[in-house]
Amino acid sequence: MGVAKATSSSIAKPSAKAVRSWRVKRKLPLYLMLVPALIGLVLFHYYPMYGIVIAFQKYEPLLGFQKSPWVGFYQFELLFSQPDIWEMLRNTVTIAVGKITFGQVASLVFALLLHEVRIPWFKRTIQSLSYVLHFLSWVIFGGMLLDVLASQGIINNALAAIGLARLAFLTNASVFQPTMIFSEVWKEFGFGAVIFLAALTGIDPTLYEAAAVDGASRWKRMLHVTLPGIAPTIVLMVTLSLGGVLNAGFEQILVLYNPAVYATGDIIDTYVYRAGLLGLQFSLGAAVGLLKGIISLVLIALSYYLADRIANYRIF
Amino acid sequence: MIQDRTIGSKVFDGFNYVILVFLGLFCVLPFIHLLAISVSDRASTLANLVTFWPINFTSLNYQKILEDLAFRRAFLVSLVRVILGTSINLLIVILTAYPLSLAEGFIGKSFFKWILIFAMLFSGGLIPWYLAIRSLGLINSIWALILPGMVQMWNIIIMLNFFRSLPAELGEAATVDGASHWDILFRIYVPLSLPALATVTLFAAVGHWNSWFDALVVMRTPDNYPLQAYLQTTVLARMTQNLIRDPEAFAKLSERSMRAAQIIIATIPILMVYPFLQRYFVHGLTLGSVKG
Amino acid sequence: MKALKTKISRRAFLHGAALTTAGLAVAACTSATPTAAPTSAPKPAEPSATTAPTQAAEATTAPTEAVASSSADSMFPKGDPRRWLLDRPVPAPKKYDNLVITQNYDMNQGIKFNGNDTISDNVMSRYLKEEIGVYYEPKWACKGSETCPTAWSTAMAADDLPEFFTWLGGVNLGKLLDADRLEDITDIWETTASDLTKKNKEYPTGQIYVPITKGGRIYGIPFSNGGYAAHDSLLWVRQDWLDELGLKMPDTLDDLYNVAKAFKEKKQLTMGISAAGSEGMATWNSSLDPFFGAFGVMPTYWVKTGDGKLAYGSTLPGNTDALTVLANWFKEGLIEPEFVTKGAAKAAENLAGNKAGMYFAPSWSPGWPLPDSKKNDPKADWVSGRVPAGPTGQRGRAAFQVAGSTCAFLKGIDPIKIEAVINHLNWIYDMQAASVIGSHVKVEGIDYVEENGEVKAGIGTTAEFYEGGAGYPTWYYPAMEQMTDEKMNQLLKADPKTLNPYLLYTVNDPDGISTKTRAANSLKFQTMDDQIVNQFIGAPTATMTEAGARLEKIEREAYIKIITGGAPVSDWEKFVADWKSQGGDKITEEINAWWLSHQ
Numbered sequence A: 001m002g003v004a005k006a007t008s009s010s011i012a013k014p015s016a017k018a019v020r021s022w023r024v025k026r027k028l029p030l031y032l033m034l035v036p037a038l039i040g041l042v043l044f045h046y047y048p049m050y051g052i053v054i055a056f057q058k059y060e061p062l063l064g065f066q067k068s069p070w071v072g073f074y075q076f077e078l079l080f081s082q083p084d085i086w087e088m089l090r091n092t093v094t095i096a097v098g099k100i101t102f103g104q105v106a107s108l109v110f111a112l113l114l115h116e117v118r119i120p121w122f123k124r125t126i127q128s129l130s131y132v133l134h135f136l137s138w139v140i141f142g143g144m145l146l147d148v149l150a151s152q153g154i155i156n157n158a159l160a161a162i163g164l165a166r167l168a169f170l171t172n173a174s175v176f177q178p179t180m181i182f183s184e185v186w187k188e189f190g191f192g193a194v195i196f197l198a199a200l201t202g203i204d205p206t207l208y209e210a211a212a213v214d215g216a217s218r219w220k221r222m223l224h225v226t227l228p229g230i231a232p233t234i235v236l237m238v239t240l241s242l243g244g245v246l247n248a249g250f251e252q253i254l255v256l257y258n259p260a261v262y263a264t265g266d267i268i269d270t271y272v273y274r275a276g277l278l279g280l281q282f283s284l285g286a287a288v289g290l291l292k293g294i295i296s297l298v299l300i301a302l303s304y305y306l307a308d309r310i311a312n313y314r315i316f
Numbered sequence B: 001m002i003q004d005r006t007i008g009s010k011v012f013d014g015f016n017y018v019i020l021v022f023l024g025l026f027c028v029l030p031f032i033h034l035l036a037i038s039v040s041d042r043a044s045t046l047a048n049l050v051t052f053w054p055i056n057f058t059s060l061n062y063q064k065i066l067e068d069l070a071f072r073r074a075f076l077v078s079l080v081r082v083i084l085g086t087s088i089n090l091l092i093v094i095l096t097a098y099p100l101s102l103a104e105g106f107i108g109k110s111f112f113k114w115i116l117i118f119a120m121l122f123s124g125g126l127i128p129w130y131l132a133i134r135s136l137g138l139i140n141s142i143w144a145l146i147l148p149g150m151v152q153m154w155n156i157i158i159m160l161n162f163f164r165s166l167p168a169e170l171g172e173a174a175t176v177d178g179a180s181h182w183d184i185l186f187r188i189y190v191p192l193s194l195p196a197l198a199t200v201t202l203f204a205a206v207g208h209w210n211s212w213f214d215a216l217v218v219m220r221t222p223d224n225y226p227l228q229a230y231l232q233t234t235v236l237a238r239m240t241q242n243l244i245r246d247p248e249a250f251a252k253l254s255e256r257s258m259r260a261a262q263i264i265i266a267t268i269p270i271l272m273v274y275p276f277l278q279r280y281f282v283h284g285l286t287l288g289s290v291k292g
Numbered sequence C: 001m002k003a004l005k006t007k008i009s010r011r012a013f014l015h016g017a018a019l020t021t022a023g024l025a026v027a028a029c030t031s032a033t034p035t036a037a038p039t040s041a042p043k044p045a046e047p048s049a050t051t052a053p054t055q056a057a058e059a060t061t062a063p064t065e066a067v068a069s070s071s072a073d074s075m076f077p078k079g080d081p082r083r084w085l086l087d088r089p090v091p092a093p094k095k096y097d098n099l100v101i102t103q104n105y106d107m108n109q110g111i112k113f114n115g116n117d118t119i120s121d122n123v124m125s126r127y128l129k130e131e132i133g134v135y136y137e138p139k140w141a142c143k144g145s146e147t148c149p150t151a152w153s154t155a156m157a158a159d160d161l162p163e164f165f166t167w168l169g170g171v172n173l174g175k176l177l178d179a180d181r182l183e184d185i186t187d188i189w190e191t192t193a194s195d196l197t198k199k200n201k202e203y204p205t206g207q208i209y210v211p212i213t214k215g216g217r218i219y220g221i222p223f224s225n226g227g228y229a230a231h232d233s234l235l236w237v238r239q240d241w242l243d244e245l246g247l248k249m250p251d252t253l254d255d256l257y258n259v260a261k262a263f264k265e266k267k268q269l270t271m272g273i274s275a276a277g278s279e280g281m282a283t284w285n286s287s288l289d290p291f292f293g294a295f296g297v298m299p300t301y302w303v304k305t306g307d308g309k310l311a312y313g314s315t316l317p318g319n320t321d322a323l324t325v326l327a328n329w330f331k332e333g334l335i336e337p338e339f340v341t342k343g344a345a346k347a348a349e350n351l352a353g354n355k356a357g358m359y360f361a362p363s364w365s366p367g368w369p370l371p372d373s374k375k376n377d378p379k380a381d382w383v384s385g386r387v388p389a390g391p392t393g394q395r396g397r398a399a400f401q402v403a404g405s406t407c408a409f410l411k412g413i414d415p416i417k418i419e420a421v422i423n424h425l426n427w428i429y430d431m432q433a434a435s436v437i438g439s440h441v442k443v444e445g446i447d448y449v450e451e452n453g454e455v456k457a458g459i460g461t462t463a464e465f466y467e468g469g470a471g472y473p474t475w476y477y478p479a480m481e482q483m484t485d486e487k488m489n490q491l492l493k494a495d496p497k498t499l500n501p502y503l504l505y506t507v508n509d510p511d512g513i514s515t516k517t518r519a520a521n522s523l524k525f526q527t528m529d530d531q532i533v534n535q536f537i538g539a540p541t542a543t544m545t546e547a548g549a550r551l552e553k554i555e556r557e558a559y560i561k562i563i564t565g566g567a568p569v570s571d572w573e574k575f576v577a578d579w580k581s582q583g584g585d586k587i588t589e590e591i592n593a594w595w596l597s598h599q
Helices: A002-010 A016-056 A074-080 A085-115 A120-130 A138-148 A154-161 A173-201 A205-213 A218-244 A250-256 A259-265 A268-279 A282-311 B007-038 B042-046 B060-067 B069-101 B109-121 B126-135 B143-149 B153-165 B168-176 B181-192 B194-210 B213-218 B227-236 B247-253 B256-282 B287-291 C014-018 C053-058 C123-132 C144-157 C170-178 C186-192 C195-202 C239-244 C253-266 C289-293 C319-331 C344-352 C370-376 C415-433 C462-466 C480-493 C501-508 C513-526 C542-563 C571-597
Strands: C099-107 C134-143 C164-168 C220-222 C234-238 C302-304 C310-312 C358-361 C382-385 C406-409 C448-451 C454-457
Touching (some): A016 A074, A016 A282, A016 B069, A016 B143, A016 B181, A085 B007, A138 A154, A138 B007, A173 A259, A173 B153, A173 B194, A250 A268, B007 B256, B042 C344, B060 B069, B069 B143, B069 B194, B069 B227, B109 B153, B126 B213, B143 B194, B153 B194, B168 B181, B181 B194, B194 B227, B194 B256, C099 C164, C123 C415, C134 C415, C144 C170, C164 C170, C170 C406, C186 C415, C195 C415, C234 C253, C234 C513, C253 C358, C319 C571, C344 C358, C344 C370, C382 C513
Antiparallel strands (some): C220 C406, C234 C358, C234 C382
């Protein structure tokens, strides 16, 4: 800043008008840069948002948005009149929060461990292997899990071999949720680590050198250099993932659940899917989507506010 | 990296390597399983006998796939989509993230940020979205796969955050030297943000490569499907619940070895993208030198 | 819930399935035999279907006139799609002058085009242009039951409707009919449909036109869901194991129990019977429906009760008996232990891997998945039997719904186009009536390969075009079973020299698939009384739409819990009470209102 001041004072003082016009001209590119995104948002996101109205209609495809009958909050009432709605809601939140928590922690720990590796080819290989599973769809990966987790599957055979009881991972209601969380983490932790690795790469190496000169151990360096260096990224990822507290993983559960675990495995999305099958219930789906959006928005705004207030981070 | 030769450090390294090898294996085993299935014969795979080693080895599945015109056509569509789509995404991500990342305020800045968040969380649903694309005359064209997703809210926020971690002095110094915002963005910020750009490129490319549902809606005939949509409709379709009761489809679905081969062929290209991007993660950048 | 299925055709299972119709016994529906069939005199259900085809090759008796005239070369040149299957020429179809009709294409998942063909220009589209001067232009095309619902709903919402609908059914049909968007075709139908075509309306019980009839007027032309009883369950047992253990084909539930126990113990299996439970009690492979049938009930089926009304099958007494048996079997490890997580497709692993020696499945099982069983264990010899009898001698199997999808026309379509489609249908029926095997045309080089007079199965794609897999309208003549049974008998007696290569291939049956399938079909048609029919074939009612998901959930949960021992059998009563109070009673009223209006 010192340089900047020196430079501006060395030039003859411009008139106030010239400064203003310079400022406007200077800011113009900032607006121009936003134009493409604005066009995209308007055309493909905001213009179609009139579709939200069908959450308050009994939407009939052949009648369209104008002619479908208005039913107020009927779809929401229908949703909450399901005797097991709270059970489904609880399942949804438990599974989703479990996935967010364990998923973020696993990705972060994996990224930190990988960051400590000094052999480039080893680092590269392990990282490539770790995110291979991201590319398998749940239909495929789920199909494998059905075999692996069966009562005579590899995992249960291993449990039996070391003297433990066999577990009905997919048909015992009390282990179904941990099974969902664990399998999701298994599939996605490698890909989730990509963003942390990028953040780790961005940490200024001179900070490590300085810490080493001060005699800080590796553990100390991780605590005082690495973690603070990627703290904004961690906060950002947690905040953004809050948008997903009602997304428990529709495809995964659809592939893996069964009537024996409805009590802990049935989530809002699977209910909407089954309900929609019977009669093209667009309106019910829209109502659920709207509900999810509102809850996510509140949570994100809240965490944005808290991060700003408490830690003084402006995360976006 | 700083060399550290204490015993504790060596023990840690040892454990670290073992753990990472274990994790890597853990992740790649399912893929090896698929690979083994893809080169095994039909009867043994249908009977679920193959684990990690092929039974009755055959390369027929791969031959059949490579001869299949529809597969090759779909592959090409996917390739075009990834290249065009990722380029456009990347440009918009950079352009949008820059102004929003600056400390310098301008009218509508935080409004715009919340517009992004809002668009990420709410949607008007499939039909208005389809009607919008139709009214632009994009149905059945490759642009229908690219333009509707051109603004990637999530990636913009990631990028914005990375830009913000760059030292503000850089931009200020350049301003004094008479550089415009365009110069600062493309000559200073972009070259300094390669790890972030690699991340965003990866996310965008993987997103384009893997997405299939939009194609089913905007492509009115399967001739224009990209690879994942093609796979979805030929071999992968969901096997659960009430939807499918077409035994014949299942007879085909159960040709697991064919399916496995298609997945492997479809996964390899995107796996190969990453090593090119990866050097930005492995070596890192020396921000310090710029700062100093 | 086989009844919900909207699109099944039997063209699959390649040659095996194409021939399944051939051996069907006539006992069931002789009255429906069309007069136009050349050999209409019905024969009693003699064991002809089980005659080994090789005997036919040795037969020197004079061939009947129908087959004798099928010297293919004289009638159709090599390469003509009709060459191998028509036993007499059919009247030329009415030809139009480049008529273009827009149509939706609901294609099968496995559909593949040859070379540079596409959905807009392929072997079938060129053939139809040539023969009848009609081009069915794609309005949209979708693939498989995963994507077609999306295509339909976007099309309906965006009003992108074709002039000519195919594979229309269920909710979509209900909504289009209610919104008055379909054209009344009654008058054109009366004047244009041939006698043979009109016969179709009466088959098998006049049911298939019910869903597209409103106020006595017809609004479409139904498909017939791949034939009568196409996916009914039969019992399949490893005969070689029965022999080895000195057992005989089980006939009652008790026999079935003993065989299951013996197989599991003596053959060291993990199960006594292969089962699939994740899709409900009735499905198309390793089904459990005969367990319920043995007590005269069928879960999820709407059945006639004593007072003439319809009642929901899951709420009728008898379910508890079946559930008691199943729970007992599960406890003893006789039912596939993983059946809760397995669907019909996944359960095929049990059979291909020879992990089970018994299962319930349709007559086409020899075409799939049994060849894989034989490949993994060459000694595997599967035979079919009737579904077992319960303690009172009662037997029952879930009847596959005959009424399936339909064709229909958009309101306001040019009447000449309706006429053209009906004439196309007339022509198809004429050909099917004249067909030896009871299938539609096939193309050499695609469906089969003819080399030095020897015929090998081709890649099997044209079959899909001609029988609807590519989304073309497929009117499968429902009463064809009777005709083709006759013809198969003739074929078996014919001089092999008079047969064209494809027919010879059929008769020789090198894989044994055709023979086993025909035996099973014969058995199936002799035991049609075992069928328990779902009488409700309309679109879902209002309460079904709103409460259906919930009701289905409590039903499946209750059944699975009871079978797996997670709940006592007495919990079934609680399920019935819940079902009734949470919307079931209202649905029953709605269904009976529908029933009354369709009587």
